[in-house]
Every structure is written in structure tokens, then in C-alpha cells.
Amino acid sequence: MKVNILPSIWIRLLGHPDHFNKEHRAFNAVAFLSLCLLLLLLPFNIYLGLEVVFISTAVIFIALAVVYFLSRMGNNYKLGRTIYAVVSYVFLSLNFYYNAGYKGPTIYFFFLTFQLILAFSIIKRHLLFTIMHLVVVSSLLIVEYCYPERFIDIYQSRFDHFLDLLSSSIAVIIGMYLVTRYLLSSYEREKKKAEERELLITAQNAQLQKLNQEKTKILSILGHDLRSPLNSITTVLNVLANYPLPEEHRLRLQKELLDTTRNTSEMLMNLLSWSSEQMQGIEPKLISVNVQMVLQKVLENQQFIAQSKEIKFTTYIDQSIYVLADYNMLEVVLRNLINNAIKFTAPLGMVTIAAQKTDDSCLISIQDNGIGMSEEQLSTLFTMDIHSTYGTNNEKGIGLGLVLCKDFTELQGGKIWVESTVGQGSVFYISLPLRHQ
Numbered sequence: 001m002k003v004n005i006l007p008s009i010w011i012r013l014l015g016h017p018d019h020f021n022k023e024h025r026a027f028n029a030v031a032f033l034s035l036c037l038l039l040l041l042l043p044f045n046i047y048l049g050l051e052v053v054f055i056s057t058a059v060i061f062i063a064l065a066v067v068y069f070l071s072r073m074g075n076n077y078k079l080g081r082t083i084y085a086v087v088s089y090v091f092l093s094l095n096f097y098y099n100a101g102y103k104g105p106t107i108y109f110f111f112l113t114f115q116l117i118l119a120f121s122i123i124k125r126h127l128l129f130t131i132m133h134l135v136v137v138s139s140l141l142i143v144e145y146c147y148p149e150r151f152i153d154i155y156q157s158r159f160d161h162f163l164d165l166l167s168s169s170i171a172v173i174i175g176m177y178l179v180t181r182y183l184l185s186s187y188e189r190e191k192k193k194a195e196e197r198e199l200l201i202t203a204q205n206a207q208l209q210k211l212n213q214e215k216t217k218i219l220s221i222l223g224h225d226l227r228s229p230l231n232s233i234t235t236v237l238n239v240l241a242n243y244p245l246p247e248e249h250r251l252r253l254q255k256e257l258l259d260t261t262r263n264t265s266e267m268l269m270n271l272l273s274w275s276s277e278q279m280q281g282i283e284p285k286l287i288s289v290n291v292q293m294v295l296q297k298v299l300e301n302q303q304f305i306a307q308s309k310e311i312k313f314t315t316y317i318d319q320s321i322y323v324l325a326d327y328n329m330l331e332v333v334l335r336n337l338i339n340n341a342i343k344f345t346a347p348l349g350m351v352t353i354a355a356q357k358t359d360d361s362c363l364i365s366i367q368d369n370g371i372g373m374s375e376e377q378l379s380t381l382f383t384m385d386i387h388s389t390y391g392t393n394n395e396k397g398i399g400l401g402l403v404l405c406k407d408f409t410e411l412q413g414g415k416i417w418v419e420s421t422v423g424q425g426s427v428f429y430i431s432l433p434l435r436h437q
Contacts, residue, residue: 101151105168284326336401345370
């Protein structure tokens with residue numbers, strides 16, 4: 001594995017972005033670069049015999065090392081920033097005086113220092129530092145213009161003057177390049193973060209808009225689909241309560257009332273489960289669950305509905321299978337799938353339920369020999385592209401149950417899919433991780 005060492009070292013020198021803000025890291029970078037530049041100048045000062053300049057440079061180097069330590073290790077950025085600004089102006093003023101005034105290279109370092117100070121200072125202080133810089137530089141130049149004899153030309157030869165200017169120019173150019181590159185890279189990083197945040201916000205807004213549209217659609221469909229059965233229930237109850245009817249007619253109305261109430265109750269239960277999941281972010285409580293136990297309970301509850309259509313259940317269930325699941329969620333999934341199988345199977349049909357082990361998972365299948373689904377219907381299954389549906393006995397639904405089945409199955413670490421052929425029926429599969437008892 002290839003490791004990029006330089007960025008890692010640079011982060012250690014400046015401080016990790018999680019613990020140091022942008023201005024703090026910029027100051028650490030400036031302090032470290034200043035130390036490198038001073039370290040580069042010290043040998044030239046010795047070679048040129050600039051003893052006073054060498055001593056002042058060495059003192060400033062030590063002071064900046066302390067400043068860098070306070071900022072990077074002691075996390076005292078504000079104190080370090082103040083000391084750096086003061087030390088820079090004092091050092092440059094002394095160096096200007098002892099190093100040939102404007103004939104020497106000090107005037108170049110004023111430009112570099114100005115850029116360095118602006119790099120780590122906040123924008124509202126830039127004007128203050130600009131004025132201070134103008135005052136200091138102008139004052140030094142005016143003093144030298146008025147008292148030129150006090151600024152001694154310390155160079156012993158034309159070559160010494162050339163070498164000092166050359167080395168200082170190289171140091172200033174390198175420093176300005178590094179600072180500019182750091183600022184540009186910081187700008188690009190911040191720009192990229194801003195763009196990523198904008199994209200994230202845009203995606204979140206689009207998702208929220210989509211969810212709101214889906215919820216509006218669900219409520220609209222429910223409002224339409226509930227109005228009719230509730231009116232039917234009211235009408236039937238009114239007839240049963242106020243009109244004498246033959247026993248045969250009364251029994252038929254009671255059966256219709258029971259079927260309508262059951263279908264309406266199913267839609268409301270799915271809506272409440274879905275709403276609870278959307279608003280509360282349901283977290284599954286995964287435990288060891290016996291598959292046969294859950295299926296047996298669901299089949300007992302669905303038996304009456306199946307008998308009303310004379311639909312038979314056939315089961316092939318391994319009683320020893322335990323899965324890692326949320327009992328209530330698994331019950332909701334199985335209840336919806338078996339209820340759908342009954343709903344879309346014609347009277348005298350058959351629903352087959354099987355559960356078997358496959359490697360490290362349990363495969364549950366619910367098969368019917370009902371009306372089946374087309375490719376177009378399969379493409380919108382398990383999605384919020386919901387609409388009113390009707391079973392073989394005109395049982396009404398909106399498809400929200402299958403959305404719940406998908407969400408609840410995936411929350412339990414499982415998968416759900418379907419195979420179907422028009423006129424031949426459908427098979428729904430659920431795969432859940434196995435768990436020993």
C-alpha cells in the first residue's frame with residue numbers, strides 16, 4: 001500500500017483540521033515557513049560577516065520558534081499571532097538599520113512579511129495591518145533619506161552585496177510562492193467543501209420535496225379510498241339498525257360489512273406503521289426468532305379471510321429455523337405478504353408458504369396461483385409509486401403494505417424480491433440471516 005508521506009507531515013506541522021480552525025492552521029504555516037527562511041539566511045549572514053544581523057536573526061529565530069510552539073503545541077494562537085507581528089516589525093526595522101537600509105534586502109522582506117501577516121489574520125484586521133506596514137516602511141525610508149549617514153554600507157565588496165541580494169530574493173520568492181500556494185489550496189478546499197455542502201443541501205431538498213409529494217399522494221389516495229368504504233359501512237349499519245330484513249339478506253350485509261371493515265382496517269394499519277417509521281425512524285430490536293412460531297401466528301389470523309374465499313394454505317416449514325430479526329417487524333411483513341396472496345388469488349385457490357435454510361440465511365417464500373403481475377407492475381413494486389388496487393373479490397388496497405415490507409425487511413438486514421407471471425400467480429421471497437437458538 002502506497003502512503004503519501006508529505007501531506008501527513010504537513011498536517012502534523014500545521015495541526016489537524018478537526019482540531020485547528022483555518023486561521024489557526026494558516027498562522028502555524030506562516031510561523032513554520034518564517035523559521036525555514038530565517039534558517040536559510042543565517043549561513044549567508046555568517047559568510048558575509050554581518051555579525052549584528054546574524055545575532056538579531058538568531059534571536060528572532062528563537063522567538064519565532066517559541067511562538068510556533070505556543071501556537072501548535074500550546075494551542076495559544078492569539079498570543080502567538082500578536083508576538084509574531086511585533087517580532088516581525090522589530091526584526092525588520094533593526095535589519096533595515098544594520099543592513100544598508102534600502103540598498104540591502106530588508107525592503108523585500110517587508111513585502112513578504114506583509115503577505116504572511118495577511119495570510120493568518122482575519123479580514124477585518126487587514127486594514128489595520130496595512131496601515132501599520134505603510135507607517136513602518138515609510139518612517140524607515142524617510143529617516144534614511146533625512147539621515148543617510150546613519151545607515152552604513154556594510155558590504156566589503158560588490159560581490160558580497162550581490163550575494164546578499166540574490167540569497168534574500170530567492171528566499172522571498174520561495175516564501176511568497178509557498179504562502180500563495182497554501183492560500184490557493186486552502187481556498188480550493190473551502191470552495192470544494194462549499195460545493196459539496198450545496199450539493200448535499202440540494203439533494204436533501206430534492207429528497208424532502210419527493211417525500212412531501214409522496215406523502216401528499218398517499219393522503220390523497222387514502223382520502224379517496226377511505227371515503228367510499230366508510231360511507232358503505234355507515235349505510236349498511238343504518239339499514240341493519242332501522243329496517244327489518246330477511247335473515248338471508250341480513251347475513252349477506254353483515255358479511256359485506258365485515259369484509260369492508262377488515263380491508264379498511266388493513267389500510268389504516270399499514271398507514272400508521274408507515275407513518276410511525278417515517279416520523280420516528282424505527283430501530284429494529286434484533287433477537288433470535290423462530291420462523292415457524294411467527295408464521296403460525298400470522299396464518300391463524302389470516303385463516304378466516306382465506307376461508308371466506310375457500311383458499312387453502314400449504315406449508316413447508318423447517319421447525320428448527322431461527323433467524324436474527326425483530327419479531328414485530330417480521331410479523332408485519334409476513335402478514336402483509338400472506339394477506340396480499342389471499343387478496344389476489346381467486347376463490348378455491350391455493351397459497352403455499354415455505355421456509356428453508358440456505359447457507360447462512362433463511363429463505364421464506366409465499367406463493368399463490370392468483371392473477372399475477374405484468375412487467376410494468378413489477379417495476380413499480382416496493383416503491384412509493386402507489387395507487388389503488390383491487391383483489392379478486394374487489395378488496396381494496398393502495399400498495400403501501402409492500403413498501404413497509406421492503407423497509408422492514410432491509411432494516412432487519414434481509415432482502416425481499418418477487419417473481420410473477422400474469423395469470424399464473426406470484427412468489428414473494430424473503431431472505432433473513434440465520435441465528436442459532
